[in-house]
Amino acid sequence: MSLAPASCGGFFVAWPDDAEQHRCYEPSRKDRGIGQDRLTAMGPMAGEPINEQEALARLRQSDDPSMQYYGAWWLGRNRSRHPEAVPLLIAALQQRRPRDPGAGVEENAVARNAARALGKLAPAALMAVPELLAALGDPDDGLREAAARALGDLGATEAVAPICARLAGGPAVAGARQDGCARLVEPCEALLEALGDIGVAKPDVLTVIEPFTRHDWPLIRSAAARALLQLSGEPCWAEPLLALLGDSQLQVRRAALMDLGAAGWRPAVDAISTTLAENSLKLIALRGLVENGSGEPGDDALLAAMDALL
Amino acid sequence: MSVQPLISAVESASSALELLRATAALARCADAAAAPTLVEVLGFNNPGAAVAAVDGLIAIGSPAVDHLLELDQRNYGARAWAVRALAGIGDVRGLDLLIEALLTDVGPSVRRAAAKGLGNLQLAALTVGERATVAQRCLDALIEAVSDGEWVVRYAVAVGLEGLARGCGWSQGHPGHGHICTALAQLGDPSGEEATVVRLRAALALQRLQPS
Known part of the structure; x- marks a missing residue:
C-alpha cells in the first residue's frame, strides 16, 4: 500500500464499520479491521471454503500463483500447525515475480503473502527467521515490509540490528520519498513497528527510532511514537499518539x-x-x-x- | 421547535457534510415524526449520517420500530444500520431481525450489535408466557453464537448473555440461568476461547451472575 498521507478520509467523511474478515492480507496492519461488510465474501482470491489439505496443495503447485497466494493466506489465517506449512511457506518466500499491472497483481505477491503467513505461525515459523532476514534485504520494498512485520510478529531479536541498519539514515534518507511514487525509500512504518513489537529496549535502538517522531508523515510519526512507548514506557511518547487521535x-x-x-x-x-x-x-x-x-x-x-x- | 424544517433540511441536503449536520440536528429532537426520515437516511450510504440517525432512532424508541421493520431488506447497508438501531431500542418486535442478523449476517459489526441487542430487549411489559418464549429464543440464538468466528462477536455474546439473565430476572436455580452460566463458562475457558479479552468479559459476567 502507499505510505503516503491519506488523501481520503477527511474529518467528516464517514466510515463503514466493519472488518474484512475474509479479505486476503491487508497491505498494512493499520488497516486491520477496516472495511465494508459487502466485501467480506469477495476477497481478491476468495472462492469456496477450502480445508488445510487443499491450502497446502495450492501452495505446493506452481502453475497458478493466485492459488499459491490464497493457499499461503489460508495457512496463516487459520494458524495451521501442519508440519508442511512452514517449509512450503519458506519455499514460497523465495518466489520472485514482476508486478503484472494488467492483472492487478502486486509484485512478488506470493512471497509477500508467505512472509505475512509466517508471521502468524509462531512458534513453528521461528525456523523461517533466516529466510525472513534475507527478505529484509530484498530490492522489493513491499517484500521488505512484509518480512519486517513477520519478524515483529515472531519477536525475532535477530532482526533488531538489520532493521536498525535500514533505518539508520533517519527521516531524510530511509524516510525520504522514492522518486516518482508515494512510497518511502524504506518501509519505515513496518520497520518501526517491528522494533516496538520485538521489544529490545536498548538505548541505541531508541536513538534510531527517535528522529522518526519528527517525520513529515503522521503515520510514520505515529509508528515511531508507538515503538518508543512500547520500548520505554515513557508517557511522553503517548502524547503524540493522543494528539493524532x-x-x-x-x-x-x-x-x-x-x-x-x-x-x-x-x-x-x-x-x-x-x-x-x-x-x-x-x-x-x-x-x-x-x-x-x-x-x-x-x-x-x-x-x-x-x-x-x- | 417544529420538526418539519429539520426534516426539510435533511431532504434538501446537497453534500455529505450537510447531510450529516442536518441528520444530527433532526436526531437530536428525538421526535417520533422524525423517524421515517431518519430511517431513510440509513439507506443513503453516508455512514456518518447513519450513525447520527441510529442515535436519533434509539432516542425515539418504540415509535421508530415499525419504520425500521418496513425498511427495504435488500438494501444491505440500511439493514445493518437498522439492526444497530433495533438493538439499541430493545423492542421485542425487532426479535426476528436481531436473531437473523446474529446468526447469518456477514458483517461482524452487525452480528456484534445484534448479540448485544438480544440481551437488551425490554421484557417487562410482556405476559409471563410471552416473556418465556422470547427469552428462550434469545438464549438459543446467543448460545449458537458462542462459536462465532470473530472475537468481537463472542465478546458481545458474553455481554448479551449477562444482559439476558438480568432482563429475565433469572436467578440461580432457574434453568435459563444455568444455561447462560454454562455458555459463559465456555467463553471463559482458555482451551476453547483464544481471545483473552473475551475470557475476561465472560468471567466478569459469571462473577456478577454467580456472586460467591
Missing part, C-alpha cells in the same frame, strides 16, 4: 488508535472511546489496552468502555 484525516486517527492499542497505553481509554472513527477499530484498540497493558484504569473499567461501543 484528533487529526483531521480518518486514516491517521485509525493508525493512532491501533498504535495506542498495540502499546497497551491504558490512560488513553477515554480518548479512544471518543475518537471519530468506527467502533470496530476502537474495540480493537481497547482490546489492546486490556491485553497488552497493565495498571490503571483496571480491567473492569476497560471492559465497561468496550461494552459501551458494541
Whole structure:
C-alpha cells in the first residue's frame, strides 16, 4: 500500500464499520479491521471454503500463483500447525515475480503473502527467521515490509540490528520519498513497528527510532511514537499518539488508535472511546489496552468502555 | 421547535457534510415524526449520517420500530444500520431481525450489535408466557453464537448473555440461568476461547451472575 498521507478520509467523511474478515492480507496492519461488510465474501482470491489439505496443495503447485497466494493466506489465517506449512511457506518466500499491472497483481505477491503467513505461525515459523532476514534485504520494498512485520510478529531479536541498519539514515534518507511514487525509500512504518513489537529496549535502538517522531508523515510519526512507548514506557511518547487521535484525516486517527492499542497505553481509554472513527477499530484498540497493558484504569473499567461501543 | 424544517433540511441536503449536520440536528429532537426520515437516511450510504440517525432512532424508541421493520431488506447497508438501531431500542418486535442478523449476517459489526441487542430487549411489559418464549429464543440464538468466528462477536455474546439473565430476572436455580452460566463458562475457558479479552468479559459476567 502507499505510505503516503491519506488523501481520503477527511474529518467528516464517514466510515463503514466493519472488518474484512475474509479479505486476503491487508497491505498494512493499520488497516486491520477496516472495511465494508459487502466485501467480506469477495476477497481478491476468495472462492469456496477450502480445508488445510487443499491450502497446502495450492501452495505446493506452481502453475497458478493466485492459488499459491490464497493457499499461503489460508495457512496463516487459520494458524495451521501442519508440519508442511512452514517449509512450503519458506519455499514460497523465495518466489520472485514482476508486478503484472494488467492483472492487478502486486509484485512478488506470493512471497509477500508467505512472509505475512509466517508471521502468524509462531512458534513453528521461528525456523523461517533466516529466510525472513534475507527478505529484509530484498530490492522489493513491499517484500521488505512484509518480512519486517513477520519478524515483529515472531519477536525475532535477530532482526533488531538489520532493521536498525535500514533505518539508520533517519527521516531524510530511509524516510525520504522514492522518486516518482508515494512510497518511502524504506518501509519505515513496518520497520518501526517491528522494533516496538520485538521489544529490545536498548538505548541505541531508541536513538534510531527517535528522529522518526519528527517525520513529515503522521503515520510514520505515529509508528515511531508507538515503538518508543512500547520500548520505554515513557508517557511522553503517548502524547503524540493522543494528539493524532484528533487529526483531521480518518486514516491517521485509525493508525493512532491501533498504535495506542498495540502499546497497551491504558490512560488513553477515554480518548479512544471518543475518537471519530468506527467502533470496530476502537474495540480493537481497547482490546489492546486490556491485553497488552497493565495498571490503571483496571480491567473492569476497560471492559465497561468496550461494552459501551458494541 | 417544529420538526418539519429539520426534516426539510435533511431532504434538501446537497453534500455529505450537510447531510450529516442536518441528520444530527433532526436526531437530536428525538421526535417520533422524525423517524421515517431518519430511517431513510440509513439507506443513503453516508455512514456518518447513519450513525447520527441510529442515535436519533434509539432516542425515539418504540415509535421508530415499525419504520425500521418496513425498511427495504435488500438494501444491505440500511439493514445493518437498522439492526444497530433495533438493538439499541430493545423492542421485542425487532426479535426476528436481531436473531437473523446474529446468526447469518456477514458483517461482524452487525452480528456484534445484534448479540448485544438480544440481551437488551425490554421484557417487562410482556405476559409471563410471552416473556418465556422470547427469552428462550434469545438464549438459543446467543448460545449458537458462542462459536462465532470473530472475537468481537463472542465478546458481545458474553455481554448479551449477562444482559439476558438480568432482563429475565433469572436467578440461580432457574434453568435459563444455568444455561447462560454454562455458555459463559465456555467463553471463559482458555482451551476453547483464544481471545483473552473475551475470557475476561465472560468471567466478569459469571462473577456478577454467580456472586460467591
